[in-house]
Amino acid sequence: MNRSLGARLNRDWPLLAMTAPAALLLLVFHYVPTLGNVIAFQDYNPFMGNSALDAFLHSDWIGLGNFETLFDDSAFWDAVRNTLSITLFQLVFFFPLPIILAILLSSVASAKLRSFVQSVSYLPHFFSWVLVITFFVQMLGGAGLLAQELRRHDLPMWDVMTNPSTFIILVTSEAVWKDVGWGTIIFLAALAGIDPSLYEAAAVDGAGRWRRLWHVTLPGIRSVAVLLLILRLGDGLSVGFEQYILQREAVGRQAAEVLDTYVYYQAIIPQQWGLGAAAGLFKAGIGLALILIANKIAHGLGEQGVYSSR
Amino acid sequence: MTTLTSPRLRASTPDRPAWEERPSLADRLVKTMVLGAVVLAVLFPMWSVLVTSLASRTTINAAGGMVVIPREIDLSAFATIFSGGQVTRALLVSAFVTVVGTAVSMVLTVLAAYGLSRPTSFGHRPILLYFLLTFLVYPGLVPSYLVVAGLGLKDSLWALIVPSAVSVFNLVVIRAFFMSIPADLIDAAYIDGAGEWRIMTRIVLPLSKAVLAVVALFYAVGYWNAYFNSVLYIDDNDKWPVQRLLQSYILAGQSPHVTGVPIALPGITAYPPTLAIKMAVVVVTVVPAVLVYPFVQRHFTKGVIVGAVKG
Numbered sequence: 005m006n007r008s009l010g011a012r013l014n015r016d017w018p019l020l021a022m023t024a025p026a027a028l029l030l031l032v033f034h035y036v037p038t039l040g041n042v043i044a045f046q047d048y049n050p051f052m053g054n055s056a057l058d059a060f061l062h063s064d065w066i067g068l069g070n071f072e073t074l075f076d077d078s079a080f081w082d083a084v085r086n087t088l089s090i091t092l093f094q095l096v097f098f099f100p101l102p103i104i105l106a107i108l109l110s111s112v113a114s115a116k117l118r119s120f121v122q123s124v125s126y127l128p129h130f131f132s133w134v135l136v137i138t139f140f141v142q143m144l145g146g147a148g149l150l151a152q153e154l155r156r157h158d159l160p161m162w163d164v165m166t167n168p169s170t171f172i173i174l175v176t177s178e179a180v181w182k183d184v185g186w187g188t189i190i191f192l193a194a195l196a197g198i199d200p201s202l203y204e205a206a207a208v209d210g211a212g213r214w215r216r217l218w219h220v221t222l223p224g225i226r227s228v229a230v231l232l233l234i235l236r237l238g239d240g241l242s243v244g245f246e247q248y249i250l251q252r253e254a255v256g257r258q259a260a261e262v263l264d265t266y267v268y269y270q271a272i273i274p275q276q277w278g279l280g281a282a283a284g285l286f287k288a289g290i291g292l293a294l295i296l297i298a299n300k301i302a303h304g305l306g307e308q309g310v311y312s313s314r
Numbered sequence: 315m316t317t318l319t320s321p322r323l324r325a326s327t328p329d330r331p332a333w334e335e336r337p338s339l340a341d342r343l344v345k346t347m348v349l350g351a352v353v354l355a356v357l358f359p360m361w362s363v364l365v366t367s368l369a370s371r372t373t374i375n376a377a378g379g380m381v382v383i384p385r386e387i388d389l390s391a392f393a394t395i396f397s398g399g400q401v402t403r404a405l406l407v408s409a410f411v412t413v414v415g416t417a418v419s420m421v422l423t424v425l426a427a428y429g430l431s432r433p434t435s436f437g438h439r440p441i442l443l444y445f446l447l448t449f450l451v452y453p454g455l456v457p458s459y460l461v462v463a464g465l466g467l468k469d470s471l472w473a474l475i476v477p478s479a480v481s482v483f484n485l486v487v488i489r490a491f492f493m494s495i496p497a498d499l500i501d502a503a504y505i506d507g508a509g510e511w512r513i514m515t516r517i518v519l520p521l522s523k524a525v526l527a528v529v530a531l532f533y534a535v536g537y538w539n540a541y542f543n544s545v546l547y548i549d550d551n552d553k554w555p556v557q558r559l560l561q562s563y564i565l566a567g568q569s570p571h572v573t574g575v576p577i578a579l580p581g582i583t584a585y586p587p588t589l590a591i592k593m594a595v596v597v598v599t600v601v602p603a604v605l606v607y608p609f610v611q612r613h614f615t616k617g618v619i620v621g622a623v624k625g
Contacts, residue, residue, distance in 0.1 A: 040461065139363070139596075253565075272456065
């Protein structure tokens with residue numbers, strides 16, 4: 005069916021018209037700002053013109069000046085360090101939990117009990133971060149239920165919500181509370197895809213529970229786990245925004261500043277646009293490198309990864 | 315066929331294949347405790363918040379704060395927050411953003427998904443790539459902020475809707491569903507002289523009700539839950555959505571030195587909201603998520619996400 009371009013255009017223009025509004029929206033709110041990142045190389049001053057574009061044309065180009073300022077700022081490196089530690093900590097202490105819970109759930113014989121636990125555990129995924137943190141504050145905070153009980157029994161106070169040294173555990177617990185149940189969905193699907201005759205054959209051959217887990221279950225969910233791991237690694241410099249900005253005041257900048265909050269507090273509030281764009285570019289660049297590396301590792305492990313070069 | 319096993323014996327081994335050994339007592343104990351803990355960790359805080367929102371001042375004072383055991387049902391906190399004022403206004407703002415935002419998002423996403431559902435159409439590959447590339451390159455916070463502010467959207471509720479109105483992920487999900495509709499159906503409509511618009515509204519959309527409903531609910535939950543965009547774009551606290559208000563009620567006074575001491579927020583209330591009122595705000599903020607939940611549970615978890623991930 006090799007029609008001429010004109011004929012195809014004549015036939016398909018309604019489809020193009022339907023796609024146009026969404027494409028236009030992405031142009032304005034996604035691609036224009038993406039290109040706008042070039043102000044990272046400018047001393048961007050919005051008062052240099054009547055519009056953002058005008059100001060851009062009139063602002064001075066300062067080469068890598070913003071990056072120099074950025075890399076000289078110890079607060080920036082604090083934010084990078086916090087971000088990376090939180091990512092690593094969550095890879096170790098959060099990432100395996102949905103897998104464990106999914107295996108546990110799938111071993112529950114009663115379908116009713118299984119679906120009840122699933123339903124309940126998915127619920128917090130639909131809560132906003134404001135709500136999740138509110139629940140934590142009301143349970144574990146200085147005016148929360150735990151503090152009330154401690155006070156009543158004259159026990160020493162134990163406020164995790166404002167303690168910088170345990171902040172990394174706190175944010176991980178919050179993330180677990182919100183998303184551990186939701187995270188099981190994809191693993192439950194992978195588990196359901198394992199051929200039951202494999203289990204039966206293993207059992208007939210004398211493999212016990214643990215050996216079946218090791219030789220049948222885990223290989224069965226390996227590629228999904230690797231895929232999710234890559235996605236998480238590629239996103240290693242974003243640990244989520246709202247969760248940190250909501251708690252930064254309570255635990256202080258030292259512990260709670262991550263790259264995204266750094267941009268907000270060091271660039272948007274003091275209107276250091278060029279600096280903020282430089283930090284954004286840094287993050288995007290490292291993020292892209294991370295996902296390429298992670299994908300390479302996945303190929304090395306014999307997995308498909310996110311994409312393949314073909 | 316008559317049953318050979320007695321009912322009692324069958325009840326003790328539900329759905330268990332013959333080759334699988336019975337779990338030991340310790341196994342079952344650990345399993346029950348873990349799953350019980352998961353359920354309790356989710357339901358207990360919700361229960362305590364609900365009970366506190368319905369408690370009278372004396373019950374709250376007797377408990378010293380959060381209440382666990384209900385003594386009465388006192389609706390005065392809910393009466394207060396729905397009687398006008400900041401909370402009512404914030405709820406209306408959130409409702410507006412959620413309803414209008416979901417409508418805008420659905421129209422844009424469905425149209426684009428349909429426009430991209432014919433692999434042989436004009437410019438299909440480059441246009442699809444244009445959409446998918448948004449996953450790989452993305453603007454940072456600063457340029458996005460400058461664009462929204464530059465368009466004069468600051469302090470406009472449209473700033474909470476338009477910039478993020480199209481989720482390419484949702485678009486891909488809907489498109490995948492549209493493409494799974496048998497081509498014969500669409501060809502037949504062509505031959506009968508129907509145009510694209512007619513084919514979409516009369517054939518494709520009615521067949522896709524389930525996936526459309528799920529995507530709409532996901533958009534709605536996203537709009538309802540959004541917090542940070544209001545921090546960026548809305549300075550006027552008469553236009554705060556409910557998440558922002560909740561943050562100011564619960565989290566703003568939480569710095570180490572004033573823990574537990576509620577602070578009055580200028581322009582919000584003459585005196586600090588009581589604990590019951592705060593918890594009532596939490597309850598009304600949770601309710602939409604809980605309401606949409608059974609539906610999402612039914613359709614989404616089985617069909618859409620698994621299909622999208624596999625495909």
